Every structure is written in structure tokens, then in C-alpha cells.
Amino acid sequence: METGNIRNFCIIAHIDHGKSTLSDRFLEYTSTVEKRKMKDQLLDTMDLERERGITIKLTPVRMDYELAGLNYILNLIDTPGHVDFNYEVSRSLAAVEGAVLLVDASQGVQAQTLGNLYLALEQNLAIIPVINKIDLPNAQVDRVREEIVSLLGCKPEEILLVSGKTGQGVSDLLRVIVERIPPPRVADASLRALIFDSKYDDYRGVVADVRVMSGEIRVGDKIRFMAARTTGEVTEVGYFKPQMVRAEKLVPGEIGYVVTGLKDVRVCRVGDTITHPTTAESVTSLPGYAEAKPMVFAGIFPKEGSEFTKLREAVEKLRLNDAALFFEPEQSSALGFGLRCGFLGLLHLEIIKERLRREFGFELVVTTPSVAYRVTEHRSAPRIIKSAPELPDPTKLEKVEEPWVRADIVSPASCIGNIMPLLQEKRGIYQTTDYLASANAQGEGRVILRYEMPLAAVLTDFYDKLKSASSGYASLSYEFLEYRAADVVRLDILVAEEPVEALATLVIRDEAYYVGRKIVETLKENIPKHMFEVKIQAAIGGKIVAAERVPAMRKDVLAKMSGGDVTRKMKLLQKQKKGKKAMMAKGSVDIPTDAYLAVLKR
Ligand code: GDP
Ligand code: MG
Numbered sequence: 001m002e003t004g005n006i007r008n009f010c011i012i013a014h015i016d017h018g019k020s021t022l023s024d025r026f027l028e029y030t031s032t033v034e035k036r037k038m039k040d041q042l043l044d045t046m047d048l049e050r051e052r053g054i055t056i057k058l059t060p061v062r063m064d065y066e067l068a069g070l071n072y073i074l075n076l077i078d079t080p081g082h083v084d085f086n087y088e089v090s091r092s093l094a095a096v097e098g099a100v101l102l103v104d105a106s107q108g109v110q111a112q113t114l115g116n117l118y119l120a121l122e123q124n125l126a127i128i129p130v131i132n133k134i135d136l137p138n139a140q141v142d143r144v145r146e147e148i149v150s151l152l153g154c155k156p157e158e159i160l161l162v163s164g165k166t167g168q169g170v171s172d173l174l175r176v177i178v179e180r181i182p183p184p185r186v187a188d189a190s191l192r193a194l195i196f197d198s199k200y201d202d203y204r205g206v207v208a209d210v211r212v213m214s215g216e217i218r219v220g221d222k223i224r225f226m227a228a229r230t231t232g233e234v235t236e237v238g239y240f241k242p243q244m245v246r247a248e249k250l251v252p253g254e255i256g257y258v259v260t261g262l263k264d265v266r267v268c269r270v271g272d273t274i275t276h277p278t279t280a281e282s283v284t285s286l287p288g289y290a291e292a293k294p295m296v297f298a299g300i301f302p303k304e305g306s307e308f309t310k311l312r313e314a315v316e317k318l319r320l321n322d323a324a325l326f327f328e329p330e331q332s333s334a335l336g337f338g339l340r341c342g343f344l345g346l347l348h349l350e351i352i353k354e355r356l357r358r359e360f361g362f363e364l365v366v367t368t369p370s371v372a373y374r375v376t377e378h379r380s381a382p383r384i385i386k387s388a389p390e391l392p393d394p395t396k397l398e399k400v401e402e403p404w405v406r407a408d409i410v411s412p413a414s415c416i417g418n419i420m421p422l423l424q425e426k427r428g429i430y431q432t433t434d435y436l437a438s439a440n441a442q443g444e445g446r447v448i449l450r451y452e453m454p455l456a457a458v459l460t461d462f463y464d465k466l467k468s469a470s471s472g473y474a475s476l477s478y479e480f481l482e483y484r485a486a487d488v489v490r491l492d493i494l495v496a497e498e499p500v501e502a503l504a505t506l507v508i509r510d511e512a513y514y515v516g517r518k519i520v521e522t523l524k525e526n527i528p529k530h531m532f533e534v535k536i537q538a539a540i541g542g543k544i545v546a547a548e549r550v551p552a553m554r555k556d557v558l559a560k561m562s563g564g565d566v567t568r569k570m571k572l573l574q575k576q577k578k579g580k581k582a583m584m585a586k587g588s589v590d591i592p593t594d595a596y597l598a599v600l601k602r
Contacts, residue, residue, distance in 0.1 A: 003253040004183045005070065008211065009128075010077045010092055012120055013102035014110035014475065018132040022102060022164035023061070023078055029170055030063035030074065032241060060197075060209055060255055061242040067178050074177065075255040077196065083115060084345030086479055087292055088197070090119050091271045094288055095196045095211035095255065098126035098181030100173070101148075105131050105139035105161075108446065109147045109436055111410045115477035117151070126181045129154055130173060135163040146437040147446070184213075184253030190283045191215030191223075193250070193258070193274040198265050200320040204236065206262040210274060211255050213286065217274070218249040223260065226285040227272040232260040266323045292324035294342025295403055295455060295480065296369045297386045298349055299330055299600075300356070301338030303363035308337040314360040315339055318352060325352060330387070334502035334596040335365055340386050342372070346459060367600040371456045373506060374401040374483050388504040391490050394541065401483035403455040409466065410436070411474035413445040418469035420449075426457035427508075452481060456508070491516055491545075493599075494537040495523065496589040503599055509540075516546035519599050526595035529553040534589050 013019045027033040063074040077096060079089045093099065099120040103109055120127060129148045131141055145156055160176060162169030197209035210217075217223070221234045236259040238246040250256045262268050270292070273285040302311045312329070319325045326342030343349040349369060356362045375391065376382045376398045385391060391400075407428070411419055416433070423430070431450040458478060466474050491512055493503035507515045516538025523536045527550050534550040 003186055003251075006073045006075065006184055006253045007098070007178055007181045008075045008077070008096040008184060008253070008255055009098040009100060009177055009181050010079050010096050011100045011102055012079060012089075012093075012113070012116035013132075014104070014107070014112040014116075015082070017102050017104040017107065017110070017113070018164045019078065019102055022100075022132065022162070022170070023076060025164050025167055025170045026063060026074075026076060026174065027061065027242075029167075029174060030065050032061065032063045059242055060240045062239040062255065065174060065178070067175055072178055073254075074174070077255070079116070082345075082347050083112075083478055084343075084347045086115070086119065087290060087344075088270055089116065090122070090288065091194070091196045093120050093123045093125060094286070095194050096125065097184060098128065098177065100128045100130055100177070101152075102130050102132050103144055103148060105133045105141055105144055106136045108140070108144045109151060109410060111408050111448075111475035111477035114151075114408050114410065114448065115479065118479075127152060127154075128173070128176055128180055129159045131159060131161050132164055134161045134168065135166050143437060150435075150437055186252040187214050189215055190279040191217055191275045192283055192286060193217055194286050195225075195268060195270055195272050195274065197270060198268040198323070200265050201259075204259045206232075206260045206265050206268045208258045208260055208268050208274065209240075209255075210250070210258055212250045212252050214252050215276070215279075216249050216251050217258060222277050223258070223274050224277045224280040225267060225269075225272050225274060226280065227289050228267045228269060230262070230267045231277060232262045232268075235259045235261055265320060269323055292344060293372070293384075294324070294326045294344065295372050296343045296345055296349060296459065297372060298341060298343070298369040299332065299335070299338050299365075299367040299387075300327075300341050300353070301332065301335040301365040301367075303365060305336040307362065310360075311356070311362060311364075312339065314356055314362065315341070315352075318355060322352075324348070328386075332502045334500075334591070334593070335367075335600075338365075342386065343369075365597060365600075368505075369459060370506060371403055371454075371459065373486070373488055375399070376401075385506075388490050388506050389501065391488070391506060400486050400488040402486035402488065404452055404481045404484045405455050405458060405478040406481045407451045407453055407458070407476060407478040409449040409451070409474055409476050411447060411449065411470050413447050415470040415474060416447065416449065419466065419474060422462075422465055422469050423449075423451050423453065426453055426462055428453035428457070453478075454484075454486070454508075455480070489540045491519075492539045493519055493523070494535070494539060495527070495591060496534050497537075498589075500591065502596060512538075512540055513545050520546045520548040522598045523591075523595055524548040524550055526598045527589065527591060530589060 011019045060077045065072045065074050077092045079092045103113055129152060131144050134141060145159055148159055149156055160169055160173050162173055192213045193210040195208045195210055199207055201207050217237060219234055219237060223232050223234055236246060237250050237256060238244050239256045260268055271289040275283050302308055315327050324344050327339045330338050330340040353366055356364060372384045374382050375385050377392050377396045378398050428451040434448040436446040466476055487509040488506050489509050489512060491505050491507045492499050520536045520538050529550055531553055533552045536548045537544050538546040
């Protein structure tokens, strides 16, 4: 096959705008999958993806297509549609020459449409704008067309209209893909292949999904992973139809898989360049490589303490296919043995949690996630801390930084008045407002609000609040911006004057009072009464910022007395008071597991 007859592309869209459904139609039209074998959303392979209708893992597919008597190969890469996986999306986009920008005719441009579009423009991809779901009775084709024109600056007639459901417009779209997306360009003859995904296969070992930029890769080749500085040997290459089909070699412009001879996905990283050892010195690696770094940390504990070893094994197994997943053992006086895990974001955390539940049957306790704070001690390099106990003593601390994101919010203009105060409350810094399209008959224009805000603020119920501030209409997309200085302090929780290590958290100083208040109130509700009064306090470096007390159980010591002797009554009450004091001094307060959970999962 001539390089000139290859077209590599992906579909970018906001969630639910119909990417998977359209991919199915492509598979049908090109007879890649026989009609009787078609099931909906064929490329979403994990159960979890099918159930939630989201794409987590990329499944590339190679299709044969004939146009005007010429045979073409169309390689489609399905990209995950969530910010947590932006880096992986960017690497898939680097593997192709064009993108179909899919917009739901009833929803219009949404935040993730923008997020993905920016990533595609960064890679200089040819963009084919498409309005999908035109079969819907509430399709607003004209309005959505106007939005796309204002976004891309394209001509209205360049926008295609399709329905992934009925198949209307799909054959036109395939033709336009061949016409508008340029064929791969090949620079020279040395092998350079971009890894855009990698997985562990029980039979084959580590399999890399690659785009060959130049050179050829064959079975038996010795290969070099440039960033990982590792070598392997190719035992198999092939294509995705979408199941794996062996081939003799992969040539420039092609997308396929390479069985690498490696045992660990962590040395076969997304974004790395594969070359031959003979050319490793002379070629430069492909741009854009970065190591996936956890942005969010949480503790994962088995409900049954005895299941710790099994949990550890399960997480190790998941990591075989997930180089971005971090973990280390953690011991908590409250929750026992567990794992401190690092994730790319909340969806990533959610996916791991669900897989542990479903695929391994665990009952888990997952603590409130916190962001990756970066600390710098005097005369040392910055490092990421994963939990409160790792925060260095204030006297040694030079600075603490937290991750900030660039956030785009797409919303009806009428909701701006509700959304802006919410962002202010979340420490957001306003940048700009852009109008997507002029107002319609009901006066409903839509806007893009651009903000910079701390990732920590996004993690705490921001999304829910945004939805309620906009009656469900606003959508959010964000990308990591940079680490910025943060006034972070360790908030200690004391119960009966004893610090409870498991409840210590890192908080922004300005929010310490509010967070402390919430925690002591939660504890008050969950700690049973004792014979004595139990003090519950939140403190920063010894200074109390919030306090509550659980009153003593009132045991009526006078109950058995009838009638008058006042001095004897006083004596009994005095005695009771002394007893309480003695117990309080011991600080022997029983904090039930539920109380810990109420706080750790707040
Ligand atoms: P994805 O999240 O972008 O992969 O979206 P899906 O392909 O999973 O589609 C989301 C929902 O929209 C599903 O319920 C689909 O059945 C529905 N859908 C997708 N394409 C169309 C279409 O062209 N017309 C209509 N009416 N529904 C569609
Ligand atoms: Mg999908």
C-alpha cells in the first residue's frame, strides 16, 4: 500500500455526542465488521465503558475503503473523552493527520469539544467539522452551525451533517475524510514509531500501539525505546481490524501494534519513540513525550483487614495495564493496612475503584482525595507529597505549591450571574468571556468563560455546583496549567486532647476554619457519649481553629435517693465529677470506625 493511500484520523467530541456510534457506522460501511457481528459501540471494550457510555481505553481500527476506483486504508483512533487522560489524547492526536470534530445537534459546542479541539490544533491536524444526531426532533442545526463557524472560522458549507444512528451522511463523511485529510508525510528512512498506547497481554507480554513515522518495523527486529533507554525484540507486528491481525511488517504512515518482548508496561510508555539500536544515536526522538504524573492521591483500604495482601496483588495487576497508576503501602491507625494511590484525576480514581470492586470483588474504603502538593525544603529539590504526615516541619519549609488548571466553562449567557460568584468562591481567577453564537429568539446566547483555578477547588463538589448554578446546562473542561504557591497548612484533629494521626489533612490556610468546623461537627455526630465530656478540636500548629464537645452521658447518680439530704447529694455529685476527670485525663475515647469514615469520606 502506498503511503499516499493512507488516512489516519480520530474523532473528537464532548461526551455523549456520538463518537462511538459513528465509529460503529464506519466499521459497517467499510465492511470491516460483518453486520451480524455488530454490537453497539464495538470499540468500547471494557464493561465499565459500555455501562457508563464513556471511552476509557483507545481502540484503534484499520478499515479498507474504496473511492473512485482507488483503495484506501483508513486508520481510526478512538480517543478517551476525559480531561484526566489529556496526555494520552494528545499522543493519539500526534499519531494522526486529521480529526473529525463531532458536535451534537441538540447540545451544541460543549466544554470538552473545546478542550479536544485545542489539543488537535496544537498538533496542526486537519479538522473536519461535523454536526451529528441531525435525526433528533430537537436538533438545532443552524445554531450549532453558527457556533462551529465562530469557533473555527470555517465556511458554513464545510460543515457536514450526519446521523450516526440512521447512517445519514456517513458515506459523504468517509469521502471527505479521504479528500481533506492529508496522507502521511515521510521524512527519512530511519525507524521512528510513536507509542500512543501500551498494554499487557497475558500471552504476548507488553504490546505497543504505534504510528510508524518513518522507517519499517519487522518481526525479529531489535528495537530501542528512546526515553525509557531500554531495548526489546519484536516478536509480532500487525493491525487492528479491530481484533489483532498479524502482518509481516509495518511501514511509514501505518498504525498497528508491536509485540515488544517487554514484561512491564512501565518501560513501554505512551509518547516514547521506538527506533532501531543502530539508529538510536542518530535520530531525535519524537516531540511531546512526558511522564504521566499523579495529580490526585487517596487511600484505598479493604473493608476486611485480612484482605490487604489480595488488594495489593489486585492493584499490581491493574498497574500492568496502567503505567500512570501509582501506589505504596499505607498504614492507618483507623483503617488498618491499605494503599496510598496516585491517579491522573477523579475519573481515573473512579475507574480503578470500580474495577477493584467488579473484577476482584473487593469491598473498599476510599478516603477523600487530595491534590498532589509540591514542597520545597531549604537546599533541596521540590518533591510531591502524598499525604499530610509528609508535610515537612514549617521551620524547614521553603514553599508549598499546588496544581492550577486552565478551565473553560461553556454555558448559556443567562447563567453567568450564578456561575461567576461560584468561581470566585473557588479561588478562580477570571480571564475572558467569548460569545459562541448570537442570541436566538429566546435571547439565549451561549458563552465560553475562561478561568484559572486551583485543581483542589475543582475536586471539591465544583462540578455539581456548576451544574446546579446553570440548571444542568454548563459544561466544564480543564487542563493542567502549572504549580503555584499555596498557603497550605496541616490541620490536626484532636479528640480528648489527643491528636488523631489518621484524621490530619492538608488545607489552604484560609479554608482551615471552615474545613475544621465541618470535621469537628461530623465527629460530634458520630462519637457516642462517654461518661465524661469529650472535647473535639481542629488545630493548626497548636492553635485551635474549631471545637465541639460531646456532652457526658448523664448518669443520674441521685436517682436512688429520695428526699432531702443536700450535703449527701453534693457529695455524690462531687464524686461523679472526680471520676469523669480521671477518665478524661486518660483520653481513652473510643472513636468508632463510622466516625473515621464520616470524616475521611466527607
Ligand atoms: P460518545 O460518548 O461520544 O461515544 O457517544 P455515544 O456514541 O456513546 O452516544 C451517546 C448517546 O447518543 C447514545 O445513547 C447513542 O445512542 C446516542 N446517539 C449517538 N448518535 C446518535 C444519532 O445520530 N442520533 C440519535 N438520535 N442518537 C444518537
Ligand atoms: Mg464512546
